[in-house]
Amino acid sequence: MTLKTIADSLGVSAKTVSRALAGKDSVSEELRARIRAEADRLGYVPNSMARSLVSGAAMTFGMVITHPANPFYALLISAVEERCRANGYSLLLMVTEEDPETERHAAEELLRWGVDGAVVIPVQEGADHWQRLQDSGVPIVLVNRRLDGFECDFVGVDHERGAYEAASYLLDAGATNLYALEEDVPFSSAADRRAGFHRALAERGLPVQDDTVTLVPPSTAPLRELPWEPDAAYRCAQQLVSRLEPGSAVLTGSDYFALGLYRALAEKGIEVPAHVAVIGHGDLPFAAYLQPALASVRPPAAEIGARAADLLFERIQGSTAPAATIFLPPELRIRTSAGGNDRHAEN
Structure with missing residues (x-):
């Protein structure tokens, strides 16, 4: 299903459908309701890749963790994903299992995917790959572990x-x-x-x-x-x-x-x-x-995840404040x- 399919069904233009689904003010509430109802009936799903090309943003955060079975990280992931969902973003999750080479590959994949920001629990064996990602314009927030000599936002347990x-x-x-x-x-x-x-x-x-x-x-x-x-x-x-x-x-x-x-x-x-x-x-x-x-x-896992995501949104919105170092008390x-x-x- 495409915007044109919905437009042809209702006898309106594809641009009108696009503006209605995007919440633009130029479409009346009555027509917007009709368009959304028809989109639901036809099973229309927005094309995220096309939206990214138009907006210049991937609308996606990357998240790199070390322990997939650690309950602390489960709460952390949920908190970050909740913040992403509330802001219309998706979350791309990668696991390193404490392997430095896997972590370097993860950083390269995040760069290839063009994510808008990254929440990272580092292996703590080098920061060159994270520096390259940040230099490409992707803000990074480290969580729970610091990296000497790498300047970026940090949120962790005290x-x-x-x-x-x-x-x-x-x-x-x-x-x-x-x-x-x-x-x-x-x-x-x-x-x-x-x-x-x-x-x-x-x-x-x-x-x-x-x-x-x-x-x-x-x-x-x-x-x-x-x-x-x-x-x-x-x-x-x-x-x-x-x-x-x-x-x-x-x-x-x-x-x-x-x-x-x-x-x-x-x-x-x-x-x-x-x-x-x-x-x-x-x-x-x-x-x-x-x-x-x-x-x-x-440890305040959920609070750390929410704070890390909020810092990324601030950076994406243009914040140039010095890198924050935040320790939350357990x-x-x-x-x-x-x-x-x-x-x-x-x-």
Whole structure:
């Protein structure tokens, strides 16, 4: 079906149909209603490619993520897509699975498609390909991970603050020894969490020993299955558990890690939180339903996605403001594992 098909059916010009469907004021409301009704009856669908050629805009955002199975990214994608839909844009999604070469290919594809803007969670191994995309006139917003030397808008979780507040809560609640079970990855998000953990200890005059932070290696499984393996955290936690004295506490960099820790503690007959308090990170859907319910740091995924999309729309509309760096605070959800009330149905 084309505009001419609708025009011939109603005895009007194709230009009149085009103006009516585009919402132009030059068409009466009565005629506009007739044209839209006929377009619906005939099953007319606007040609986005033709519209792009006329307007000079693809009306599409690109989005590049690393973990297709990560619940954080699921919320992020939904928020960006919602903003796009509300503004008449489409979303082109690409997945890198933490592979630098796949990421470079994704950047080239976004350039080839001529997207109007891009929301990117980078692998953090080079920025030349993103620089080329931005130099071509495509604004970029980085999410959750920064790239040194690459100037563009950034929106992310304040991981340092989240870890600091969680560690401070455990210490102020009486933890005699505090440990961390953290990701062994070179990403800014993990480094920021470690910095917050260390700051909480330093402010209270507590030393950071060599064994204070236990690093969990990345998953060897395809990232489309799970971003992290609880089993890897379980093996690391088995070594950590032997050092946990009554009154200790553990801050994990992922709720998946907390699953592995829970198993290691249970096998040794160590009760949570009676002997060891635990706080996770991510506040994944299962956290509130564990026994005991897992306290966790909840990142504001939806807010980050919406803010990133809004920044792109501002750039497309001509904003020349300096690159924004926005850190949104996470929320500390206290539950039984950290000594709080067991609000089992809280999500």
